[in-house]
Amino acid sequence: MRGARFLFGLIACLGASGFLAGGCGGDEPTNDGGAGGDGGSSSSSSGGEDGGPIPGSDGGDGAADAKPDANYPPPSITPGAKDRIMLVGTILTPGAVIPDGQVLIEGSQITCVEPGTGCNAKPGAVGATVIQTNGIVAPGMIDVHNHILFDIFDDDDWGPAKVYKNHDEWPNEPKYQAMLDVKQCLSNDSQGKPAWCASTPYGTAAGSLRCEMDKWGELKGLIAGTTSIVGLPGTSSACFGSITRSIDVSQNGLGTDKVQTSAIFPPSNPNGVCTNFGAGTTDAFIPHIGEGVDAKALAEFTSLGTMTTPAECLYAPQTAITHGVAFGPTEFATMAAKGMKLVWSPRSNFTLYHATANIPQARSAGVTIALGPDWSMGGSQNLLDELRFADEYDDKNWGNVLTPKELVTMATENGAKAVGLADRLGKIEVGAVADVAVYGGDRGKPYDAILAATPREVRLVVIGGVPLYGESVLEPAAPAPPGCEKLDVCGASKFLCVATASSASKLNQTHAEIKAALEQALKDADALTTADGWNFAPLAPLVHCK
Ligand SMILES: [Zn+2]
Numbered sequence: 001m002r003g004a005r006f007l008f009g010l011i012a013c014l015g016a017s018g019f020l021a022g023g024c025g026g027d028e029p030t031n032d033g034g035a036g037g038d039g040g041s042s043s044s045s046s047g048g049e050d051g052g053p054i055p056g057s058d059g060g061d062g063a064a065d066a067k068p069d070a071n072y073p074p075p076s077i078t079p080g081a082k083d084r085i086m087l088v089g090t091i092l093t094p095g096a097v098i099p100d101g102q103v104l105i106e107g108s109q110i111t112c113v114e115p116g117t118g119c120n121a122k123p124g125a126v127g128a129t130v131i132q133t134n135g136i137v138a139p140g141m142i143d144v145h146n147h148i149l150f151d152i153f154d155d156d157d158w159g160p161a162k163v164y165k166n167h168d169e170w171p172n173e174p175k176y177q178a179m180l181d182v183k184q185c186l187s188n189d190s191q192g193k194p195a196w197c198a199s200t201p202y203g204t205a206a207g208s209l210r211c212e213m214d215k216w217g218e219l220k221g222l223i224a225g226t227t228s229i230v231g232l233p234g235t236s237s238a239c240f241g242s243i244t245r246s247i248d249v250s251q252n253g254l255g256t257d258k259v260q261t262s263a264i265f266p267p268s269n270p271n272g273v274c275t276n277f278g279a280g281t282t283d284a285f286i287p288h289i290g291e292g293v294d295a296k297a298l299a300e301f302t303s304l305g306t307m308t309t310p311a312e313c314l315y316a317p318q319t320a321i322t323h324g325v326a327f328g329p330t331e332f333a334t335m336a337a338k339g340m341k342l343v344w345s346p347r348s349n350f351t352l353y354h355a356t357a358n359i360p361q362a363r364s365a366g367v368t369i370a371l372g373p374d375w376s377m378g379g380s381q382n383l384l385d386e387l388r389f390a391d392e393y394d395d396k397n398w399g400n401v402l403t404p405k406e407l408v409t410m411a412t413e414n415g416a417k418a419v420g421l422a423d424r425l426g427k428i429e430v431g432a433v434a435d436v437a438v439y440g441g442d443r444g445k446p447y448d449a450i451l452a453a454t455p456r457e458v459r460l461v462v463i464g465g466v467p468l469y470g471e472s473v474l475e476p477a478a479p480a481p482p483g484c485e486k487l488d489v490c491g492a493s494k495f496l497c498v499a500t501a502s503s504a505s506k507l508n509q510t511h512a513e514i515k516a517a518l519e520q521a522l523k524d525a526d527a528l529t530t531a532d533g534w535n536f537a538p539l540a541p542l543v544h545c546k
Contacts, residue, residue, distance in 0.1 A: 145372025
């Protein structure tokens with residue numbers, strides 16, 4: 001999606017995002033062309049279906065396909081050093097599945113990946129915390145398309161009134177605008193705050209809940225095995241960055257931010273992006289392009305090529321196009337030839353347009369495909385749900401061309417390629433950053449097990465070598481004081497580590513405090529906007545269970 005309502009020039013979500021202090025996300029200023037698009041009813045090369053069957057009733061939304069993790073042997077732990085962790089289980093490496101193996105994490109890095117007990121010989125293994133996962137040790141997932149400040153909302157708050165042709169047709173709907181008002185107030189956006197916001201504490205720098213909103217989105221990802229999110233949070237504040245990596249900001253924990261995003265079209269300074277490509281300061285440019293099924297959406301691809309000097313400098317390996325719903329073989333052939341990536345968001349696309357990017361065409365052309373849920377209002381609540389939706393959509397519309405391994409690869413290795421960090425992220429490999437997710441399930445079919453998993457089946461999530469979420473029994477591996485919180489996730493007892501010891505910049509907030517602040521703010525907003533008849537409380541939960 002690209003939410004938008006206000007046209008304040010083309011102040012885009014551009015620029016090495018960490019340098020932008022102001023709000024910059026999908027909700028921010030855009031070229032809101034109003035309803036109707038260009039009147040084109042369809043495109044001959046439009047991807048997706050003509051209202052093809054939506055995946056099953058559980059599609060992308062719950063645990064119906066997942067066996068409770070209690071059906072499988074539980075994990076266990078032998079506590080040791082906090083900064084050295086040995087994970088034992090079925091290991092998913094880039095080249096092969098290791099049915100029984102070890103992964104040694106030292107500090108923030110993976111230092112050993114071996115079958116059997118091969119990592120025991122490493123000096124760092126001596127005295128390490130050892131976790132028998134009895135599960136599947138996989139790379140943490142990378143969400144390449146989210147609008148993280150909207151993650152306080154979900155399907156209960158807004159849904160499409162009809163099927164649309166392109167991205168300009170729905171942002172003017174009154175209920176969407178009312179929801180956007182709430183978002184822009186609570187996050188103290190630089191533009192678009194409603195008048196009623198002045199009666200709240202939120203529309204000020206001191207009262208802004210932007211930190212809490214971002215953390216809520218990071219938490220929704222974390223509990224679903226997501227370790228990095230392109231969330232367009234639009235701030236360089238240190239108040240978050242302590243949970244899942246909001247990767248398109250300077251506080252992503254990687255020491256560098258070379259990701260640029262643009263949720264509007266056209267992007268504001270395309271020549272600047274090309275300059276940054278040349279200077280090596282931008283490794284990933286992730287624009288929304290081709291969101292819709294009509295000629296207007298399709299024409300954005302050509303415009304991307306002609307808007308720069310020299311022409312087509314954005315047709316480059318650093319460019320990862322979000323959406324591409326309107327694209328056909330011509331566009332995908334160009335993308336493949338230029339090494340461009342595609343970021344696929346099937347559930348959101350289907351909800352809004354009854355179509356999605358033609359993945360079989362993109363795949364045949366050789367385009368690298370990553371994945372992201374977009375947001376929770378018609379998109380998936382997390383990447384595990386999005387994977388499940390993608391799998392079911394493929395089964396029902398394309399004849400099951402995508403294998404479970406291919407789908408999981410979209411959410412891991414391909415995501416790392418899309419954000420320009422394939423050298424460090426998205427893989428269980430010596431030298432990679434220790435961003436790891438462990439799933440319960442059938443170890444004999446590990447990729448199927450991930451497709452079946454929900455946050456309940458996520459046994460452990462490690463980010464930068466630090467376990468932040470997992471089975472309660474594994475909490476001894478979690479960070480030292482202030483420690484972690486207990487969390488019931490669809491009947492499973494988990495630990496969740498949010499607060500850090502630092503009192504600076506809200507870093508010491510607990511999950512409970514973040515949740516309470518957001519719940520209260522939504523109630524406050526509703527109380528000030530009773531005339532419209534819509535309520536945006538309660539807060540969207542971290543996970544909907546079924
Ligand atoms: Zn979007």
